[in-house]
Amino acid sequence: MTRQLALLGSAVCLLLSAGAACADDLPMRKAGLWELKMVRAGSPMPEMTLQHCTDETVDKEMNNNISPMAKQICSKQDIKKTATGYVNDSECTVAGVTTTSHAEFTGDFNSAYTVKTSSHAQGGVAGAAGRHATTTIEAKWLGACKPDQKPGDIVMPGGFKMNMRDADKLKNLLPK
Template identity: 85%
Template sequence: MTRKVALLGSVICLVLSAGAACADDLPVRKAGLWELKMVRSGSAMPEMTMQHCTDETVDKDMNNNVSPMAKQICSKQDIKKTSTGYVSDSECNVAGMTTTSHAEIVGDFSSAYTVKTSSHAQGGAAGATGRDSTMTLEAKWLGACKPDQKPGDIVMPGGFKMNVRDVDKLKALLPK
């Protein structure tokens, strides 16, 4: 059960990160297969590499579907263009835990981009004293999607596969 919750948390994090990187004023990622490597510090979650098959429609759908979900759980979500890329600041609350995050997004969205996020979580599982963590998401375009993949598919470590268009299923699994 703990493994499923950890995987779900990673998928939600990935979807929210990718959704932030797909806002209307940001470039759409190049269609095809992207390798997404998540490295965290200050967290019990191990390094994780996933593959995401995407196209222009999926990236736009992710923004449209994630934005309402983010609006429900985030009291603040600002994205600004900078001279080197984009900066995102957010404050979100899930299951009694408030997380304040700052992310810097750099890259060209056609071959590679990086999202570096620093977060402070307090309450819920983080406890009263809080917990700081950092996450780096390194995304690299690999080429065309594999024959058995359709746009939106994410393949997690161990072969767990889901489609980001199933965001409603993710929302149903979130603790209330």
């Protein structure tokens, strides 16, 4: 169960950065089933691939749910359109750890997109020297969601399935 919760936390972070990026300016992803592959350098976390069934409503809900949180924890949250996509620069502090990140989004959000993020965490468990990580998310549209899926469903490695709309229920499972 602890491993599933850790994977779930990673998946939520992955989807938030890939799907909504906390900005109204990013285009919505095409409705259907997306495969998201995340590779992190500078982290013990292994490569992870998951699937997310989404539609415009789910992407908007993710954005709306994250934006207020970002406003509370982030002193900087700048997103800009570029010639090749979008760039997001942010600085956020959670539990005494300040993370500065730079993300570059490329692709069309209809068939495939890539998010390359470089981040540096300072303070808290990161220690005085800090920790640097680079994350690459490669997303591709697979087609319509499977018959047993509804928008918001995430299928994690190992087949663990949950719906993003049920994320509030999981807060009770996490240690306080």
